[in-house]
Amino acid sequence: MKVSAHRAFRLLKELAFVRVSASKEERLAAERLMQEAMEAADEVRIEEFPVWCGKVTHQKLVVTNPYYKEYEVTGYECAASTPESGIDGEFYYAEGLQAAHLDRMKDKIIMINGRLRRADYEKIQKVGVKAILTFSGSTIDRVNETDCDIRKIREMLFEPFGDQVALNMRAADAAEIVRRGAKTMHIELKSEKYEDMSANVCAVIEGTEKKDEIISFGAHYDSVHFSTGVYDNMSGSVILMELLKYFSEHRPRRTMKFNWYGSEEQGLLGSKAWVKAHEDELDKHVLMINVDVAAPTLGQNIAPTLATEKAVGYVDALMREAGFACDVKMDIYSSDCIPFADKGVPAVNFCRFGAPGANYIHDRRDNLKSNYIDEKALDITLQQVLFFAGRVDGASVFPIEKKISDEIKKKVDEYLFKEKKA
Ligand SMILES: [Zn+2]
Missing domain, CATH: 3.50.30.30 (Glucose Oxidase; domain 1)
Structure with missing residues (x-):
């Protein structure tokens, strides 16, 4: 089986509706993602978490x-x-x-x-x-x-x-x-103000050789008000689904976890809840791969990496080897990679940003009618992540050291408003 940007885009079209944190539409999308993941994963479940809502x-x-x-x-x-x-x-x-x-x-x-x-x-x-x-x-x-x-x-x-x-x-x-x-x-x-439930969709493919090394994939599937969030971030969500399907047939050496996070737009609430609920297994997570925004026809590829200079060099070299244009840089990224990096799990984000004039985010223009995303462009990020994931999983010794640079640690602390140590 091969990955298919066409199939991915079909799922994106199906889920191109507003999916605000804890709404019934967010849950509907979670259930659809779960249903799709069930055909491929060894194990899938919805994990709920409470969020503050307002009326x-x-x-x-x-x-x-x-x-x-x-x-x-x-x-x-x-x-x-x-x-x-x-x-x-x-x-x-x-x-x-x-x-x-x-x-x-x-x-x-x-x-x-x-x-x-x-x-x-x-x-x-x-x-x-x-x-x-x-x-x-x-x-x-x-x-x-x-x-x-x-x-x-x-x-x-x-x-x-x-x-x-x-x-x-x-x-x-x-x-x-x-x-x-x-x-x-x-x-x-x-x-x-009242508390309600949001949800993460969590799927697992068990590794064939190194079960206790976990590669953690993430993409948020919620949107903001008035936005169907096809770019931000159903695009990343459907890319993750293709990866799950691919690796269910091409069994990975390491265990792979695929998480579709809810309530990211409200302050990374889904990934924060997931990391908290799974704290005892985080020592097994060797890398988090996050996909947040993809598919703009006019755009450019970036890979902000929360790790070390060595890791950045490695990711960059892989992209060059495959002939992929992608700006790999050491930086944080405002997405679900943050709670992982905060717990010492290195993270690489794969993103395709819209070029100026084709970058509609967090408003009503992030929809299919704006005609700025397409499946060919979605395939660019899909291929990059697939290649990258295949290479790191295939390695004898995991190629990315489980280390976060001081520069990134500092940025993550600031992002999370942690009190500065005296
Ligand atoms: Zn996003």
């Missing part, structure tokens, strides 16, 4: 002075609610969180640029504000062609720094509010 039932923002206008907003999931009658406050545009802005923000309804990052949230919470506004998209977006993004205050924000009222709006509206000199506004938000 927003009411949201409102009205500028009340010096003009009166209501704007479309979406309340942050897992945010604090306002009293039913809402809150009124002075508006302040804190374009950055420098001291000069922090000094003027207290007790105001503030708007910031960009995403609500953890370090910003910490600063804002320390100052104490009435509410946080963010904006998304671009000021030239057409309303009927874009969405007012739904965002979430993640647990790594609210657990250490507390709850807060937060709303997201469109960039064009944010610009209008600032331009027209909004002084006061009225905000209402009803947002609820």
Whole structure:
């Protein structure tokens, strides 16, 4: 049996729907992946894990002075609610969180640029504000062609720094509010937090010779709101399925584990849960191979590697040997490789990024209608991973040392917001 990008793309088309963390669509995709994996793997199961979810039932923002206008907003999931009658406050545009802005923000309804990052949230919470506004998209977006993004205050924000009222709006509206000199506004938000279940799909092919050396494959199958995530990351998910099928017939020397992770888009929750639940076997995992984004027709291949310079040299040499164009570099990658590297398991990511103008990620344009991904391009990454996996598995002695460089360790610690050791 050979791998087939055509077959992979057919499965991708079948699963080209929005698959947000813990939704019934995410579970539907998990079940379909499990069904497909069952035909090939020695063992397949769904492993559930709890995630924080949010439900927003009411949201409102009205500028009340010096003009009166209501704007479309979406309340942050897992945010604090306002009293039913809402809150009124002075508006302040804190374009950055420098001291000069922090000094003027207290007790105001503030708007910031960009995403609500953890370090910003910490600063804002320390100052104490009435509410946080963010904006998304671009000021030239057409309303009927874009969405007012739904965002979430993640647990790594609210657990250490507390709850807060937060709303997201469109960039064009944010610009209008600032331009027209909004002084006061009225905000209402009803947002609820609750725990629900997300799931990983886990398949195993037992090795014929070195059962106790495990090569761990990963790809996340969830998507963000409004996005069918065909590029990010059903493409990687179906590539993994082809590898599973291939190795079920061409039995590997080492044990191979294939994990399709849920809730990656919410902060790598699936892989974090998996690593935690399987901590006692991690000493057997010799390498994690992650596939996150593939298939853009116009694009380029990269392989961020979380290991050592030696490993990077080895991966690069293999790509050259096979005549594959792929930029192998030592770096972290914001995906499910992180929890593995954090536990000392080296990881290689295979990705094909869309070229500028063909790289739709985390919005409604990541869909088949955008006509920017295709099976021929998907085959590029499929062939690269297949070749690489076959070579490392076929080696007498595992060619990648189980070691992570200090540079990568430091980046992983920062990524995971670990406290710096004194
Ligand atoms: Zn992704």
